[in-house]
Amino acid sequence: MGIRFVLMVNKQGQTRLAQYYEYLNLEERRTLEGEIVRKCLARTEQQCSFVEHRNYKVVYRRYASLFFLVGVDNEENELAILEFIHLLVETMDRHFGNVCELDIMFHLEKAHFMLEEMVMNGCIVETSKSNILSPIQLMDKAS
């Protein structure tokens, strides 16, 4: 299945976006997010970007105050996911212009749209930024 979840969490451990590709109930999500965030936030810049947790491998990357965490299974290429995170950030950058935590907070729906254009059912659907952004532009026009 590949990608199991995508999380965006700030330095204080507050979730800014959570998208799961396998069903977990609220309590399970809360626990999982808590555990993973604790683990990842405690790591230093010199440590690698992969953390093994339960049955997941978490690939994470930090941009200023925001952590992007992607949980994958054994079927994924870690570095490819690491760069996929960067692709996501670049895509957001293109849309928001120098994206920051606040953009994602206040435009949660757009962040969701973008992610939804990029990942579906735990697999990567699209990696072309203009293709990813076109439905959002369509929506902006409509509103």
Add this chain to the structure above:
Amino acid sequence: MALSGMRGLSVFISDIRNCQNKEQERLRVDKELGNIRTRFKNEKGLTPYEKKKYVWKMLYIFMLGYDVDFGHMEAVSLISAPKYPEKQVGYIVTSCLLNENHDFLRLAINTVRNDIIGRNETFQCLALTLVGNIGGREFSESLAPDVQKLLMSSSCRPLVRKKAALCLLRLYRKNPDVVNVDGWSDRMAQLLDERDLGVLTSSMSLLVSLVSNNHEAYWSCLPKCVKILERLARNQDVPQEYTYYGIPSPWLQVKTMRALQYFPTVEDPNTRRSLFEVLQRILMGTDVVKNVNKNNASHAVLFEALALVMHLDAEKEMMSQCVALLGKFIAVREPNIRYLGLENMTRMLMVTDVQDIIKRHQAQIITSLKDPDISIRRRALDLLYGMCDVSNAKDIVEELLQYLSTADFAMREELSLKAAILAEKFAPDLSWYVDVILQLIDKAGDFVSDDIWFRVVQFVTNNEDLQPYAALKAREYLDKHAIHETMVKVSAYILGEYGHLLARRPGCSPKEIFCIIHEKLPTVSTSTIPILLSTYAKILMHTQPPDKELQSQIWAIFSKYESCIDAEIQQRAVEYHALSMKGAALMDILAEMPKFPERQSSLIRKAEDAEADTAEQSAIKLRAQQQTSNALVVTDQCPANGTQAVNPLGLVKVPSMSNAERSNAQQGATHANGALTVVDPQLLSTPSPDLLGDLLGPLAIEGPPGTGPQIESRMASDLEGGANADALAIAPVEEQTQTVQPIGNIAERFRALCLKDSGVLYEDPYIQIGIKAEWRAHHGRLVLFLGNKNIAPLSSVQALILPPSHLNMELSLVPETIPPRAQVQCPLEVINLKPSRDLAVLDFSYKFGTHVVDAKLRLPAVFNKTAVEAARSGQRCKTYATGEMANLFISFRMMVCPGLDPNTNNLVASTTFYSESTRAMLCLVRIETDPADRTQLRMTVASGDPTLTFELKEFIKEQLVYIPVPSRAPNPGPPPNPTPQALPTSPNPSPPSAVSDPGALLAGTVGEMNNTMHGLGWRE
């Protein structure tokens, strides 16, 4: 366009953001939820815009971790909105909030289908995405043909088709038949001719999933994959938008190579040549560059290429190139590359025979074992374990041992098991092996399972040359100030057997050995005392001419334990005492142990069988008795012999057991002990490569067969406190019952687990459920280990927790199938809300073949688990008024506090109990006994919480009443038969002032008691 155009939403988000603490946030969220709820109630007044706004708020609140249990209908209803913005919100929020089994989702099937077959391609995309993310079986049945049509349609634009591909993947996973139509594989191949890289990316994920299940059908796709790879590698016809830092879609390259790894080989020589050209180009042409992103992307491709080369087992030339690259990677500073280098090197060990080249990097790998990053350390450990062989075992194991003392808690368990296995597998000489295991026990005793020390005993027993050495080592360890209980066991055993070989050395006279062992007795638990008693008997036997003083000392101990509450200890004490009176005859009875038959190591087999996990492999699971239990509901019958087909985890087959013995064996613990007299050499030498078989060895400790019946029964129940012997009776081959029987007594296992933190909860011929618990204050983390013992998968696995009201329990997802011989771990979080003795029940069911087994198991999340010894390893009382009782309290995690009560006949224990309602709460218990009349005792319980006081009292009472083993003969032992009138039976009427029961000498308020305790110098 500022702030999404939804002002209310933005205001809400700012409010949340400005909240100072969690409490404020909760208040704000509750207010908003109330608001939304009222708005939704009079829905008629809502504009689509408002609905959209509220639905987003709901998603936001849900993301913050609050339960949103209403409004799902509104989200779903937005799906049928005519306008794009509303519809989009409906689709996205629905797929976030609901799961595939949600009822509301069914309501939307028709709308979704209409959108999929409709003309509006943006609507098509939304609908396909929803189905792709949360579509269930029903969607699969009604939508699969439509989705396939879209995917293959030439008139459809790529933006729809790429979604159709992944949507189909979801439907296929829900129902594999959707692609089992004629000509589907041709269509799949045709799909790979696509030029659009978006469609290719998602189609490749679909292909990976299909070939991983059945590559045979998709051979025709293989050359197409190679073509795609060539196109990307040569950067032909790749639009700029799909180039990432100059690399043509690294993600598609990676996926394509992943797909190729599911084909066993590449047969066609031309395809093979082209593929290897591409791979060669990747291996040679990937340079380290400054730009991090480019570097990562190119290395992502490189690592995938390495994996593919390893898989295809290419010409030696390319393989050595791979090893060289990996060797370079594990030495670089960049942690990501080093991590992946180690991981892939481990993978390489499995695929090909390149051990020698990898060994050259050993020093480098050991450096990584000490890396500050745990992710890297874990990879290094895995690799070291994999690359270990006779030539480097000594170095590697010594490194592991050295690392053990500094390793973090999370890794010790794995580390010690791996070290033990390697030491055994590759020991250059046996004395080294003994050294390693003893060091292991010394450094990480808590993580050394019984199997490990049983194994070392077997080796020592079977090798005469080793015996003096082992005895000397054991003697040395006893000199250490504080040693682990396992060390006490193993050294006492070895010194009992072989201590006399050291007689001439200083400090090793029988008397000295006895003294140093006996010093440890007050520190050990009930399970160790029997071993110590045997050791004393052996020491006595070896002391020739008899030393009168030593004799009287040991006899005094025997007579002390003759009234022990534990049946096993008592029986031994009585028998040894009687036997040692016989003088020279003792020599024959307690002769040296015979050699053990050679068997495969249980450890190694364990490692082969399943992912290693020491904790739940303790001997508990061997305390098996075959017994029907009403806890097990069997809905289907199992064919004879079916259960015996595979036997990986250690069911014992005893082929030569006679009928009489069998019937004996069924009569329960005591009688089964008698049955064990059949430990005749022949039986033991029948190769029974079982875990249990290994353990049976030590059972025979006390002497050759043919001695008096008393000895035999004791011998049978040696070591493991009595129940082991019954294991022999587990599964006589002919005695196939018609149903799936649990192995071992479920109630017995439960009881044992109440007093310890890991062990086996349930076992039957198909599955073993182990449990391991960690408790911190009122939080508990239990892990259920579900081990499939067979070579066929267990399906329809379901686990339901039925928690009592005082426990908050959360079981993580249990997979529906457990693959053959695999072990699945399911963490279970427990929060103790308030004191209560009620139990949680695990309703567990699975299907094996046609048998459905459903077991309802009590979970050992019991009262005492959230208690914490008030003082850690404080000084323990050496002269217990009632030693057994003290042991019992210690096993409840209560601290026995000697000296608090001037009357030495009384026992005072304390503990701190944690729950959410009581927080940390000190509890005190006093047991008063009258030495003249031990049939009565009085218990006083005090704490600051009335419920807690009552529950604790009842709990201890239950435990005390249970102590006498049912089979045990009437016995004058100290506190086993508390009579009802002696025990406080009525709930305390109005605590805390009346916490103590009528007549309690400690009467007084809790406050006073606490003060007294502190006044008396409450000690760490």
